[in-house]
Amino acid sequence: MFSTLSQLILQETGYDISNDSTYVELYRLHYPSIFDMTDTDEISILNKEVINYIGGIILQKIKTPSNIHQESEDKKTEESIQIPEKKSIVNIYSIHREKNSLNRFNFNIQLKEINNFRPISITLLKEQNSLFSNDTIFLRFNDTDNIAFKFKSKNTLGNDEYYTYECITDDKIEYKDIVHIEILNYLLMTPCTKRDIFKIKKYKDIKYEKDKYTCLEIKDNNFSMNQEIGLLNKDKEYMKSVFSKHIIDDYILVEKIDLKDIKYILKMNQNISIQILV
Structure with a gap:
């Protein structure tokens, strides 16, 4: 089915995703959710949902300039050599959220010093909710960007277990002053709506x-x-x-x-x- 979807994407955008590891991984991550969202075993209906749902996600990613960083070889040769921009790692803590936030899974946080960043990883306490029913979770930034994270490791501290997930894409998040962050399960649903303060x-x-x-x-x-x-x-x-x-x-x-x-x-x-x- 991925080859069929690749051909449709190629016809629509002119971009071949068939050998692109980013889109292969996105397809693999989202494919199981089709069976959760569709109450049928009929192949034709399932395939249609694959094209509509996963195809829509891939099309959105391809058509978003910040998500595609491919340049032509001619353009690269014309550019002068530049010194790489210095990067640093910063930790965002849910405890530093704004007072109008719902809880640790849905919060606003102020980041004035910078205006864009690339997510790397997330570490959180293992709890009894739907977030931990799959090895993939999503972070939604500013109500628009759904970024996939895959389980990496587990650490124990006393009686608590902490799970770490790594971002599987190179997406860059743009914002101004305040970032809205939602932590979602593999079906893009919130694991908890209760307040935790x-x-x-x-x-x-x-x-x-x-x-x-x-x-x-x-x-x-x-x-x-x-x-x-x-x-x-x-x-x-x-x-x-x-x-x-x-x-x-x-x-x-x-x-x-x-x-x-x-x-x-x-x-x-x-x-x-x-x-x-x-």
Whole structure:
């Protein structure tokens, strides 16, 4: 079927994808989703969906100038030798998101120093959701660019497992000041719509089992003992971390601390790291 699709793409654009590893990989990644989206075993219908869905993705990529970096040999010989532009790796952390963000899987982040970047990898906590049901996930940047990432490695830290995925393309993301990032499963669906920041209802300093603590009242929380807790101010900006010492129903006991400017908390082990090249 890929050869048929390649011929159609060639007729439409004049570009031969049959031996292009980028498009071969894109076809391989998206092909299984056709069976999830189409409730039939009829070959003709499935093939039509392949052409419409995967063909549409490939056409969009070919027709987007930032995604194609092929130059003619004549143009290359005419260009003078240039010193390669210096690049550096920067980490984006979901904990640094803007206060109007939904959660760690759907957030806005401010990156003022640069105006474009190339995604490299993403590392995140293994959780019970649909994101981890396939070895491929997608990152959507600015509501338009769906970039595929493939599973690379797994690391264990204490009781937590962290999965790292690598970007399989060389796409460059253009933006101005704010980047909107969505982390999606292999079907391009969000794995979680719940908020992951908890508001502190009340707090007070107490004495428990002869030790002094600051007690936080957090309704319907699912924190655990000895868990790192991020403290956020009224603008949901990360300020510092503490560790939970005791959990009693809706009450979390942490080391005695001044919480005057602290309004929210979150789980630090859920912080997502995205590496980019700038």
